[in-house]
Ligand code: AHG
Ligand code: MN
């Protein structure tokens with residue numbers, strides 16, 4: 168099969184860098200190093216059934232969740248590689264309670280927050296999973312180790328964000344503020360090629376994604392909004408939206424980004440110490456909010472705050488998340504403010 172002479176992600180990153188004459192290449196190097204980790208995680212995930220990488224590691228993480236072997240592998244792969252890339256000053260991972268220092272003498276001017284494997288409950292059942300990352304510029308002076316304050320910055324100050332989804336194919340989707348671009352891995356050559364230039368989330372929203380098993384834990388207004396999504400609206404000639412829920416945020420988000428959809432993980436009362444829902448701001452909600460806004464969509468909490476404006480107070484802070492096609496997110500906001 169003669170492959171089209173595709174644009175590799177490294178070529179795309181250097182083209183992006185050319186847009187910024189003062190760029191030092193540091194951000195390009197962070198992204199290129201992250202891409203190497205993505206390829207190694209993809210290789211492990213794709214043979215999870217064969218390698219000794221399925222199942223539990225026997226450990227429990229800061230979230231109180233059982234750590235899967237692939238969680239641990241991915242976490243170690245990213246933090247060890249990125250600690251030496253020479254352009255980060257500090258990191259945070261879903262799998263680690265505190266901040267992760269970089270190798271002394273290798274401090275740089277960016278921070279990295281990441282979810283090494285998103286959708287871990289789907290690893291052993293061969294359903295798509297992903298990795299999510301978020302990059303900020305440091306606030307503390309160059310040359311010193313970074314601090315937690317460097318990481319606790321709002322989403323609207325991100326300089327890059329993206330995810331890798333390990334699905335039928337492995338795709339990298341990221342933004343540096345100049346639109347959202349998707350790359351597909353050709354495993355036979357180990358290269359990501361530009362396959363989805365300038366992604367825009369479709370105006371026409373096809374899907375809604377929410378775990379309806381928790382309906383009884385939601386606020387009544389949330390229940391009314393989800394009921395609305397399932398109704399036939401003969402006046403507007405609207406049929407119900409299709410329900411799709413994979414249980415991996417990255418996979419649900421990616422489908423909605425490409426086909427048009429709204430994803431909701433509301434505040435719920437099922438777990439008293441997680442009243443604001445399950446998803447984490449720093450390395451799940453904020454990076455995806457940056458992406459969806461760059462693609463023309465919107466991301467809010469269920470009390471109408473823009474995800475991107477929230478000033479994080481702690482590394483693993485949870486937020487309710489409503490994200491996707493702008494019209495439906497606006498509609499959700501109306502219902503949740505009692506005007507729907
Ligand atoms: P993680 O595997 O990184 O902990 O994330 C899992 C998250 C997210 O991927 C998904 O949308 C959500 O958990 C599913 O939660 P429920 O099983 O409660 O619906
Ligand atoms: Mn996750």
Ligand code: MN
Pocket residue numbers: 261282283284285286287
């Ligand atoms: Mn995770």
